[in-house]
Amino acid sequence: MSDYGITSREKxxxxxxxxxVQRAELGDHSPVRGCMVIRPNxxxxxxxxxxxxDGMIKATGHRNAYFPLFIPESFLKKEAEHVEGFAPECAVVTHGGGRLLEEPLMIRPTSETIIYHMYAKWIQSYRDLPVLINQWANVVRWEMRTRLFLRTTEFLWQEGHTAHATPEEGEEETRRMLDVYRRFAEEYMALPVLMGKKTAAEKFAGALRTYSIEAMMQDGKALQAGTSHNLGQNFSRPFEVRFQDESQQWQYCWQTSWGVSTxxxxxxIMAHSxxxxxxxxxxxxxxxxxxxxxxxxxEQQQAVRAYLEEVRGQLDGRVSYHIxxxxxxxxxWKFAEWELKGIPLRLEVGPRDVAKRGAVLVRRDTREKQMLSLEDVGTAVREALxxxxxxLFDRALAFRREHTYMADVYDDFQTTISEKPGFTWAHWCGGxxxxxxxxxxxxxxxxTVPFEPEDGLETxxxxPPEQGRCIVCGQPSLRRVLWGKAY
Ligand SMILES: [Zn+2]
Incomplete structure (x- = not known):
């Protein structure tokens, strides 16, 4: 336990x-098992x-809408693989207003079915396409083993749902949104991710194919940080999401869905803290x-407070700050408190700084100290950020590279997986x-199964592709795939 009341990562x-999560006051357990309270921080x-x-989703042509929390049970049953995948973790409402309901209502575990029921009403002609809608919502999946933010019974997310006239457009959309997630992870979260394809066993229930972005946490485990699904016509057929093409022929739409969550x-937390x-x-x-x-x-207080007004003048309009x-x-005590809560920069202003007309800047991640003169504060703070x-991005990327291995035979693979936390590239037959x-x-x-050069996206x-043999059965393989333990 550190002075900060935090168990060490190593321990x-x-x-x-x-x-x-608890000490930085990010979240707390709710009295309902598996549910989470997200605190203001x-x-x-x-x-x-x-x-x-949201800005990135809108910049790619999507608009937000909101669909209901309740889904008729019969909707979920319309797509066989989907119901098999989600029914076991659904919460079901059987009573309303003190009466037994004629048809039980599922609390949405995801919204494909309710949204596509509506799309069937809204889409008639090729002129109505594409439909590009996103919703910010909560969903419920009855999880047995939960952990704050990572896996909770109720969580917040965004789910995009689109309908297109051709399979090519559907595939293009699936990849476009995967790449939006990659950019978001890299540019905002400072989190390097690997884009690629999911195997049949790991894909979304009801999807033709699923793509994901995968990140490495500091314990070497993988975290699936976002998914994008090409649904093909798997939902448009049972939900009759159809359109008349230019020659008045009825066609089923090609659909996609994609999401990231809390x-x-x-x-x-696990990548940078x-x-x-x-x-x-x-x-x-x-x-x-x-x-x-x-x-x-x-006396010092008076002088420092007066000087703070000048410091404010340097910060106002340039950064978000708190005094x-x-x-x-x-x-x-305050230093430790703000370090615990993850504020990126600390600016110390004491009597000596007043005398020298300066300030001391300290970075949260490296603890690096920088002496500034007052007129440089605004620029220096911006640069330090x-x-x-x-x-943070470079460090996380270096960490991932240092913890990524290759294995050619199953014995080595097993040793690597059990003794070296991280990712391992190894051949797989596809079985x-x-x-x-x-x-x-x-x-x-x-x-992840890497993209091929012709996919237009890069893992x-x-x-690079190479001849090899499946580490398990020895059958030929043309590609290594990425293995790891995951959250
Ligand atoms: Zn094999």
């Missing part, structure tokens, strides 16, 4: 994570994420700078049996 990674991060991602907050608490990439930090004034007499001038806490954003056996024997799953750092 117990999972407890370290929960300590940060956590919700402010979600709002920053929402604002950035689990991204869990990813942020340290034993002193939360570390936030500046672009998602609700407060970028905390100013801590220092004084030990009334912690509470008198009941000592500066050292940019540097920190970039450094479900081999995939299952590895999962049972090592707990590692296929995180970063993927080894």
């Amino acid at each position: 117990d990674f999972s407890q370290w994570y929960l300590d940060i 956590g919700y402010a991060i979600w709002e920053k994420m929402q604002a950035a991602l 689990r991204l907050i869990g990813a942020l 340290d034993d002193q608490g939360l570390v936030l990439p500046p672009r998602l930090a609700p407060i970028e700078v905390v100013v801590v004034p220092i004084w030990s007499s009334d 912690d001038d509470r008198d009941q806490f000592k500066p050292g 940019d540097h920190m954003q970039r450094d 479900a049996d081999c995939e299952t056996r590895v999962a049972q024997e090592t707990k590692a799953t296929i995180r 970063q750092d993927a080894p």
Whole structure:
């Protein structure tokens, strides 16, 4: 346990994570098992994420709408694979207004069915296409093993749902949104991710194919940070989402859905934070700078407070900041408190700074100190934020590369998976049996199957295609796939 009341990562990674969530006041357990309360510090991060991602979703032509929480049970049953995948984790409402309902209502685990029921009404002609809608909502999946932000019974997310006239457009949309997620993860979360395809065993229930972005956490485990599904006509057929083409022929639409959730907050914590608490990439930090004034007499207080007005003049309009001038806490206590809460920069202003007309800037991630003169404060703070954003990304990428391995035979693979936390590239024949056996024997799953050059998207750092043999059965393989233990 550190002075900050946080278990060290080395001692117990999972407890370290929960300590940060609790001590940084991001979230808390609800009296309902598996549900989560998102506290203001956590919700402010979600709002920053929402604002950035919402802008990117709209910039690619989508509009927001809202669909209901309740879904008639019969809707979920219309797509066989979908119901099989989701029914076991559905919460079902059987009574309303004190009466037994004629048809039970499912609380949405995801909204394909209710949304496509509406699309069937709205879409008539090729002129109505494409339909590009996103919704920000909560969903419920009855999870048995839950962990704050990472896996909770109710969570917040966005789900995009689109309908197109051709399979090519559907595929293009699926990839476009995957790439939007990659950019969001890299540019805002400072989180390097690997884009790629999911195997049949790992795809979304009801999808033709699923693509995902995968990130590595500091314990070497993978976290699926976003998914984009090409649904083909799997939903448009049962829900009769049809349109008349230019020659008046009825055709079924080609559809996609894609989503990211509040689990991204869990990813942020596990990718960047340290034993002193939360570390936030500046672009998602609700407060970028905390100013801590220092004084030990009334006279000093007066001088420092007057000087703070000049410091404000440097910060206003340039960064979001908070001045912690509470008198009941000592500066050292405040430093620790704001480090715990992940404010990217600290600006210390004491009597000596007043005399020198300067200030001391401290970075949360490196603890690097910089002496500034007053007239440079605004620019220096802005620069430090940019540097920190970039450094966090570079550090996470270097960490992933240092913890990524190759294995050619199953023995080596098993040793690597059990002794070296991280990702392993290994050959696989494409067979479900081999995939299952590895999962049972090592707990590692296929995180991603790399894109091919002709896919137009690149799986970063993927080894080039090469002849090889499946590590399990020895059948020929043309590609290594990425294995790892996952959250
Ligand atoms: Zn095999």
